[in-house]
Amino acid sequence: MTPPAASMQTSPRATAASLTVGIVALLIAGLQPLVLGGLLREARLTEAEIGLTAMVELLTLGLTCGVAAARLKPEHIRLRLILAALAHAGVTLAGVGATGLWIIADRAAAGVFEGLMLWGTINMIVRAHNPERVAGVFATTQTLGQLVAASGLALFIVPQFGVNGALIALTGLSVLAALVAGVGPSRYDRLPSSSGGKGPINAAAVAGLVSIFLFMAFIVATWVYLEPLAARSGLTPQAAGLTISIALGAQVAGGAAATALGGRWRSLPVLLGVVVIYAAVLLVLASRPSPLVFMTAMAVFGFLWMFALPIQTQRMIEIDPTRRAALQVGAAQLLGSAFGPLCAALLVQDTGSAQALILGGAFLGLSASLLLVSARKI
Structure with a gap:
């Protein structure tokens, strides 16, 4: 059973802010076929480069999230998430007009900042009084967010503005995530192990x-x-x-x-x-x-x-x-x-x-x- 000391209560506003930042961080997981397929059609990536780009972004996302969870203290979260979201907006915008290896490097960098954004959400989930339910809410809203974003981009943005339009829209969403992070939590209580064993x-x-x-x-x-x-x-x-x-x-x-x-x-x-x-x-x-x-x-x-x-x-x-x-x-x-x-x-x-x-x-x-x-x- 979970000890009470491991959980904490967060306000609905802080919970919603943390979930929103995480949803934006993981949007790319549902949009990769649309974005990378568009880059292929525009001859900005080859078929082989599509797979490499997708893999590299997920790898940097996962590695950064894992390292941050192990090494970063749950302090200055608001500032860190604002900076990560703004940096993510910057590297996403830098992909406009890019081709080949530059896109691969750009999406690898994007994965780093996505990992930091997701780290903030996971910190909130594992400290919740009912983490499995909060994780369920996150899984549901994350999938809904991907569906809405994919549909909107496919129907209204990409046909008129190409894949660059999609990248600019994603840049805007990252800026929105930075604004939302500003009303999120600044710190969390440390988990029991943080003051005890560190093995x-x-x-x-x-x-x-x-x-x-x-x-x-x-x-x-x-x-x-x-x-x-x-x-x-x-x-x-x-x-x-x-x-x-x-x-x-x-x-x-x-x-x-x-x-x-x-x-x-x-x-x-x-x-x-x-x-x-x-x-x-x-x-x-x-x-x-x-x-x-x-x-x-x-x-x-x-x-x-x-x-x-x-x-x-x-x-x-x-x-x-x-x-x-x-x-x-x-x-x-x-x-x-x-x-x-x-x-x-x-x-x-x-x-x-x-x-x-x-x-x-x-x-x-x-x-x-x-x-x-x-x-x-x-």
Whole structure:
């Protein structure tokens, strides 16, 4: 159980401000296909550079968030977030008109400032009285934000102003995040471990974090091959696009369900149940199902994706009540999100998208194994 000393109450305004900054930080995760695809159409990136750009930004985001969680004291948060958001606006604006390696370097720098912005949000979540529910709210609103931003950019901005218009719009959102950060918290109480031991987190927590890393590697390694997998099942490009929209809508529902149910059940059986259902989804996708069954399977895929993320935060707090490990959940999720597609790209190449399902199954199995190891060590 979580000790009361590990949690704190924040005002609704401070909570909303922290969530908003985190939503802006993670917008790019849902906008990469739109932005990078636009750069490809404008001949500013090659196909190979698209994958490298996406991976580098997620890596710097995850690494920065993890290092900040481990090294930065929860002080001067308001000032740090304002500066990070303004710096993010600056590097995003610097991408206007850029090409090739400059874009790759620019998005890598953007990932650094996104990681700092997300660090502020995670600090608030792990200190909340009911962190699993606050994490569920964040997962839901984050997905909704990505949907709204992607739709708005695709319908109104990119057709008229090209990808530079999208970058300028994102610059404006980062400036807005800086303004919102100005009404957020300036500091948080230190976690219990901050005044006590400063050694490494325990072995069970390490196993839990690696399990989360591998879970997200499974998720994203499978997700990025949705369109070729859909083609194997006879879906048209239009039907594949509809499947993506359905899966994104299911993600919102999954985050909402996690918010409503958070804290009512022990996390371990819930996460093991998620693994079992995901294994069934992989088997369905591998069987070349009918278009309707494929769409249904991907709806389940999307629902469980956002449902599981807040439960993972709850799991890490159950393993390590000091909440130091919970501070690293975001980094584990983001680094796994970058690692999965990288491995998939190396494996799939000319062997066919079905190999992504095999790789995803391996990641999922390893994740479940480490989840069980973390339980045995508590």
